[in-house]
Amino acid sequence: MAFEKRQTHWPTRQLDNFRARLAHADALPQLAILGCLSGLLTGLIAIAFRLSFELPLSILLPNGSESFEDLPAWLRFSLPLGGALLLGLIVHRLKPEQRAVGVGHILDRMRHHQAQLPATNMLWQFAGGAIALLSGHSVGREGPAVHLGAASSSLLGQKLQLPNNSLRTLTACGVAAAIAASFNTPLAGVIFAMEVVLMEYTIIGFIPVILAAVTGGVLSRIVFGDQPAFAIPLIDLVSLWELPYLLLCGLAIGLASTAMVLLYRFSGRFDRYPLLLRFLFAGLLCGSVAIALPQIQGVGYDTVELALTGQMALWLLLAVAAAKIIVSMVSMGLGLPGGIIGPNFVIGACLGGALGLLGDMLHPGESGSSGFYAVVGMGAMMGAVLNAPLAALIAVLELTYNPNILLPSMLVIVIATVTCRMLSRLPGIFSIDRDLQGYESPLFQMLSRSGVTSLMRSNFVHHSRHLPTEKAKTLLENKPEWIVIEDVGEPKFILKPADLAHYLEALASETDEPEAIDLREIPGERWRLFPVHHRASLQEALLTMQQNNGQAVYINQAAAPLMSEVAGIITHQDIDNFYR
Incomplete structure (x- = not known):
């Protein structure tokens, strides 16, 4: 299933913008x-x-x-x-x-x-x-x-x-x-x-x-x-x-x-x-x-x-x-x-x-x-x-x-x-x-001087674990940086779009295409996402990765039905690049 973006009213957006600016x-x-x-x-x-x-x-x-x-x-x-x-x-x-x-x-x-x-x-x-x-x-x-x-x-x-x-x-x-x-x-x-x-x-x-x-x-x-x-x-x-x-x-x-x-x-x-x-x-x-x-x-x-x-x-x-x-x-x-x-x-x-x-x-x-x-x-x-x-x-x-x-x-x-x-x-x-x-x-x-919202990446797409094959190319049309794999009650993962593209190319040479693709099983590098609060600092994000031996975190937002909890993604490499 796909997730919708959360809609906010104008005063809330202005306050959110003020907070987002303070994260820098x-x-x-x-x-x-x-x-x-x-x-x-x-x-x-x-x-x-x-x-x-x-x-x-x-x-x-x-x-x-x-x-x-x-x-x-x-x-x-x-x-x-x-x-x-x-x-x-x-x-x-x-x-x-x-x-x-x-x-x-x-x-x-x-x-x-x-x-x-x-x-x-x-x-x-x-x-x-x-x-x-x-x-x-x-x-x-x-x-x-x-x-x-x-x-x-x-x-x-x-x-x-x-x-x-x-x-x-x-x-x-x-x-x-x-x-x-x-x-x-x-x-x-x-x-x-x-x-x-x-x-x-x-x-x-x-x-x-x-x-x-x-x-x-x-x-x-x-x-x-x-x-x-x-x-x-x-x-x-x-x-x-x-x-x-x-x-x-x-x-x-x-x-x-x-x-x-x-x-x-x-x-x-x-x-x-x-x-x-x-x-x-x-x-x-x-x-x-x-x-x-x-x-x-x-x-x-x-x-x-x-x-x-x-x-x-x-x-x-x-x-x-x-x-x-x-x-x-x-x-x-x-x-x-x-x-x-x-x-x-x-x-x-x-x-x-x-x-x-x-x-x-x-x-x-x-x-x-x-x-x-x-x-x-x-x-x-x-x-x-x-x-x-x-x-x-x-x-x-x-x-x-x-x-x-x-x-x-x-x-x-x-x-x-x-x-x-x-x-x-x-x-x-x-x-x-x-x-x-x-x-x-x-x-x-x-890292304590900056908040996670100042560095998070929001150019990603959401989908559940099982992706219909005919929708796979549509998912890649906007050239996202990451594919977020999330199902209710299940751990969240991110997958590089290039890995899905390579898998689709390999399927094109086969005569019998499957009806759906399991994004958790196809060849590729997947990282589990661990949550951090949207008010957290980059130091907290790095500490969360170290404590869980992970490579990425997602910025958590309050979610309603059909809305994703993921507001943004930060990887360990993002923090390394920021520090350097």
């Missing part, structure tokens, strides 16, 4: 529009998340949203414990796959699920992150904001039924907009999205991500103002003779970063224990340490400000850095839904400030201020732990509006990042316990 790697105008929409949506969600804990804390705490130090000791102990209990009761109702949050979850969905982030995890991230910050846990606000931005943008694309290759770009747009809205650092958001999430730098990727970051940053400035996160005076190197000491500082921060990464990985090994028990331990740890060192609680940007302005003693700087490493890494390693970037800044600022004070003791008056070393330490810690040296450098520049720190920061960030990677043997904290093998490969990146 060079759909810049369409991606630019989506980047603006992503930035708008992400900016609103990131602002709502920030206000969800800052407003209550500004009312409940004596001197503002970060003044946990002003609370009595019993309350500093009780708050994290009560928050952990509440988080444990909530997460107990979630399925294991619904509990994954953070940047590592985003990378996992990018690698294995074509950037399709689920809504349930997003809601858990919003509620869990807000509760953790409200109860004074030693976590950051940026990780949850990044997850919320990526998930909201991905869900926007899923709602519009966009091809999966464009979901990758939309997810990166959400990441950039979230960082821009949280930090007021749009350029750092762009670099972080390209360096950590997409893991590539392309013009087609940059432009929509930049538009999303600008949109998110503008919304943030409307609500929170346009002042830098940390107000410090212009500081600089006193002398180039400080460079050898800065190199030693890079090594020291690299060692501390390694300790953070390894402690996080070690804490993650306790995942066999119930989450409620793990959360209670994290709350008990945080509350106990906070009795003596309340500076570890909350986002901690007030502590960063003190370190940058040189208002903390050496012993306090070292104590806060050590305690923050232990409490933050153990808490997040045990599954607490908080962010890692904020603790990085606190630890880096305190450790860098301590190194600055030590340098001044060794060479009084000949080294930079402790605030200068605190700024450099912030960038180095972020770059080493996240494996994002360029994003860390730009973030420090935008956070301080101080160009004098660029040269020394470049040196210290590189030394710390290399040290951490060599000692931990891990490409950043987000790769821990994540199967990201092949994610950075050029083949994966190129």
Whole structure:
């Protein structure tokens, strides 16, 4: 039996054309529009998340949203414990796959699920992150904001039924907009999205991500103002003779970063224990340490400000850095839904400030201020732990509006990042316990940028397995590239028209022609077709072929009676030619 082409109405065709255009790697105008929409949506969600804990804390705490130090000791102990209990009761109702949050979850969905982030995890991230910050846990606000931005943008694309290759770009747009809205650092958001999430730098990727970051940053400035996160005076190197000491500082921060990464990985090994028990331990740890060192609680940007302005003693700087490493890494390693970037800044600022004070003791008056070393330490810690040296450098520049720190920061960030990677043997904290093998490969990146509808071949004819001999020549009149052999409930195959033509030539010399030809039995090369969704990327098509040891896939479309499911065909050779 032959199959008819599906007929669609004009509005549906226009929407299909828009989606089909997005399947191409060079759909810049369409991606630019989506980047603006992503930035708008992400900016609103990131602002709502920030206000969800800052407003209550500004009312409940004596001197503002970060003044946990002003609370009595019993309350500093009780708050994290009560928050952990509440988080444990909530997460107990979630399925294991619904509990994954953070940047590592985003990378996992990018690698294995074509950037399709689920809504349930997003809601858990919003509620869990807000509760953790409200109860004074030693976590950051940026990780949850990044997850919320990526998930909201991905869900926007899923709602519009966009091809999966464009979901990758939309997810990166959400990441950039979230960082821009949280930090007021749009350029750092762009670099972080390209360096950590997409893991590539392309013009087609940059432009929509930049538009999303600008949109998110503008919304943030409307609500929170346009002042830098940390107000410090212009500081600089006193002398180039400080460079050898800065190199030693890079090594020291690299060692501390390694300790953070390894402690996080070690804490993650306790995942066999119930989450409620793990959360209670994290709350008990945080509350106990906070009795003596309340500076570890909350986002901690007030502590960063003190370190940058040189208002903390050496012993306090070292104590806060050590305690923050232990409490933050153990808490997040045990599954607490908080962010890692904020603790990085606190630890880096305190450790860098301590190194600055030590340098001044060794060479009084000949080294930079402790605030200068605190700024450099912030960038180095972020770059080493996240494996994002360029994003860390730009973030420090935008956070301080101080160009004098660029040269020394470049040196210290590189030394710390290399040290951490060599000692931990891990490409950043987000790769821990994540199967990201092949994610950075050029083949994966190129094929993930294009959808199957951009490469599929539609010049083919359909017919059932048994073809009447008198209709065979008619089937070949339009010179199709393939003959699709499909019967209801049977596997689909493709046959080269030349093989059917050769068979007809051989029949012409025989006196007794059969009434019908079995297209599954005549001599020729037949490939079985395996289905892929019309929103799939070329990477998914290639993976489908590899998993089934096949040579071709067909793009699946919703079929009605007398309509074929096959909308297009892609062979392994087509993908090879595209890549080459």
